[in-house]
Amino acid sequence: MASAEVNPHLVSRNTHSADDYPEGPLKPNFLFILADDLGYADLSCYGRRDFTTPNIDRIAAEGMRFTQAYANSAVCTASRVALITGRYQYRLAVGLEEPLASRETRKIGLPPDHPTLPSILKKAGYQSTLIGKWHLGRPPDFGPLQSGYDHFYGFRGGVLDYFTHKYGPPTSDTEDLWDDDTQVRQPGYLTDLLGNRAVDVVDAYVKSGEPFLVSLHFNAPHWPWEAPGDEAESRRLTSLFHFDGGSQRTYRRMIQQMDLQIGRVLQALDANGAAENTIVVFTSDNGGERYADTWPFTGRKTELLEGGLRVPALIRWPARIPPGGVSQQVTITVDWLPTLLAAAGTAPDPAYPTDGIDLMPWLTQGAAPVPRQLFWRYKYADQQAARDGDWKYLKILGNTFLFDVMQDPMERANLKARHRAVYDRLVAQWHEWNATMLPLDPQSFTLGFTGAELADHFGVKAGARRRPTSRTAVGRDDFAG
Numbered sequence: 001m002a003s004a005e006v007n008p009h010l011v012s013r014n015t016h017s018a019d020d021y022p023e024g025p026l027k028p029n030f031l032f033i034l035a036d037d038l039g040y041a042d043l044s045c046y047g048r049r050d051f052t053t054p055n056i057d058r059i060a061a062e063g064m065r066f067t068q069a070y071a072n073s074a075v076c077t078a079s080r081v082a083l084i085t086g087r088y089q090y091r092l093a094v095g096l097e098e099p100l101a102s103r104e105t106r107k108i109g110l111p112p113d114h115p116t117l118p119s120i121l122k123k124a125g126y127q128s129t130l131i132g133k134w135h136l137g138r139p140p141d142f143g144p145l146q147s148g149y150d151h152f153y154g155f156r157g158g159v160l161d162y163f164t165h166k167y168g169p170p171t172s173d174t175e176d177l178w179d180d181d182t183q184v185r186q187p188g189y190l191t192d193l194l195g196n197r198a199v200d201v202v203d204a205y206v207k208s209g210e211p212f213l214v215s216l217h218f219n220a221p222h223w224p225w226e227a228p229g230d231e232a233e234s235r236r237l238t239s240l241f242h243f244d245g246g247s248q249r250t251y252r253r254m255i256q257q258m259d260l261q262i263g264r265v266l267q268a269l270d271a272n273g274a275a276e277n278t279i280v281v282f283t284s285d286n287g288g289e290r291y292a293d294t295w296p297f298t299g300r301k302t303e304l305l306e307g308g309l310r311v312p313a314l315i316r317w318p319a320r321i322p323p324g325g326v327s328q329q330v331t332i333t334v335d336w337l338p339t340l341l342a343a344a345g346t347a348p349d350p351a352y353p354t355d356g357i358d359l360m361p362w363l364t365q366g367a368a369p370v371p372r373q374l375f376w377r378y379k380y381a382d383q384q385a386a387r388d389g390d391w392k393y394l395k396i397l398g399n400t401f402l403f404d405v406m407q408d409p410m411e412r413a414n415l416k417a418r419h420r421a422v423y424d425r426l427v428a429q430w431h432e433w434n435a436t437m438l439p440l441d442p443q444s445f446t447l448g449f450t451g452a453e454l455a456d457h458f459g460v461k462a463g464a465r466r467r468p469t470s471r472t473a474v475g476r477d478d479f480a481g
Contacts, residue, residue, distance in 0.1 A: 003024040027211040029278040036222040039288025040310040055263030064325035065318030072333040074308035076481035079285045086354035090437035099481035101445035109137015112146035115349040119148030124346040132217035160260025162190045162226040163234040194391040195261025199268045206272040218257040225255035251291035284311040302448040309472045330372040373434045380448035393426035
């Protein structure tokens with residue numbers, strides 16, 4: 001992306017704190033960093049013990065770390081719908097996909113006329129770029145440029161090889177790397193390419209003097225499990241369903257490379273004098289997959305157990321947020337849109353009210369935690385969940401539970417008999433909420449793990465679901481969440 005013409009006055013304003021100007025506070029810049037399938041405890045600031053993530057940890061040390069942050073879904077597409085719209089994903093047809101896969105009968109994607117974080121910020125004078133993963137529908141009907149972003153560099157589907165940048169085997173013609181709407185071929189490890197582009201975009205945006213949103217959506221540490229230098233593993237794969245590969249060492253190196261690139265982007269903010277008034281967010285789209293550390297929770301991606309929903313969540317804004325904060329306020333993905341819009345001095349479109357809350361009172365004023373009511377559903381295994389205060393209702397495969405997730409984060413003690421009134425209340429609340437959402441779509445895609453794929457799921461048998469066994473079976477859209 002070419003650098004815009006520099007306005008010296010605006011550049012000067014962009015390199016000072018919000019309190020330096022009598023005419024009013026500056027609009028903050030936004031750097032929103034999203035990992036893919038990162039476990040709750042996969043960062044050293046959340047307890048990972050066998051490696052460190054110093055650059056991501058820096059965001060926590062210089063800002064706030066949330067200990068009760070949830071994803072809106074246990075899988076990719078649905079959670080990303082919630083992130084970009086600030087609304088429960090079940091309000092949109094694309095949000096019923098778990099995740100988005102090929103659909104021969106009709107086209108599915110994020111409607112271009114639906115207000116989004118970048119489209120609302122654009123009306124407030126912001127410029128924006130998405131770098132990395134989209135997975136909310138393909139052009140010409142859908143895409144980042146159709147949904148408010150000014151620029152896009154990354155991939156449209158849900159997964160691709162880190163070296164070939166293909167969503168099929170090395171011999172296939174399935175590249176999915178794009179610069180705006182132009183397909184590009186660039187050598188290099190994908191995490192590094194995304195980091196390189198983010199550094200360039202931040203540099204250009206700061207010099208332009210206008211406020212900006214950079215959405216840096218890594219594919220790491222999503223499978224295929226390929227760390228830097230693993231070209232031989234890339235060549236070995238005949239399908240990106242990498243169920244016979246990976247290791248803790250590979251997974252660790254993938255996260256560390258992402259951390260390194262995040263450090264480079266933070267340094268770009270520092271070098272341009274823009275760190276003080278740039279809000280940096282780091283989180284994950286859903287809970288961890290097979291190699292993730294989800295301690296102290298059980299469950300993983302595609303499951304409404306805490307391990308499939310709890311995510312790390314960090315935010316830094318040196319101009320307004322005190323450093324070193326830790327908050328136990330319950331948060332969820334849909335909270336980011338109203339929070340960032342409030343910081344920018346604007347608000348959600350009243351015709352599309354947000355389902356989230358503005359977190360600024362907890363970030364800047366030290367507000368005490370308040371109880372939340374949160375709801376989830378997941379088509380695979382007929383899963384339902386609700387959290388009200390410390391209580392959580394959970395249903396999986398016809399089995400129902402009531403947990404106190406503060407006292408029992410591993411979700412072991414089923415309290416529904418001891419606290420029947422609480423259980424009945426949460427079930428009723430879930431059904432009342434569910435009646436306001438779109439019904440389940442019999443045609444929508446869903447996936448989860450079985451005992452044939454993960455040994456610790458030995459009691460889970462394959463059910464009625466659409467899960468192709470080869471990349472060629474799914475066409476251009478893929479179902480990697």
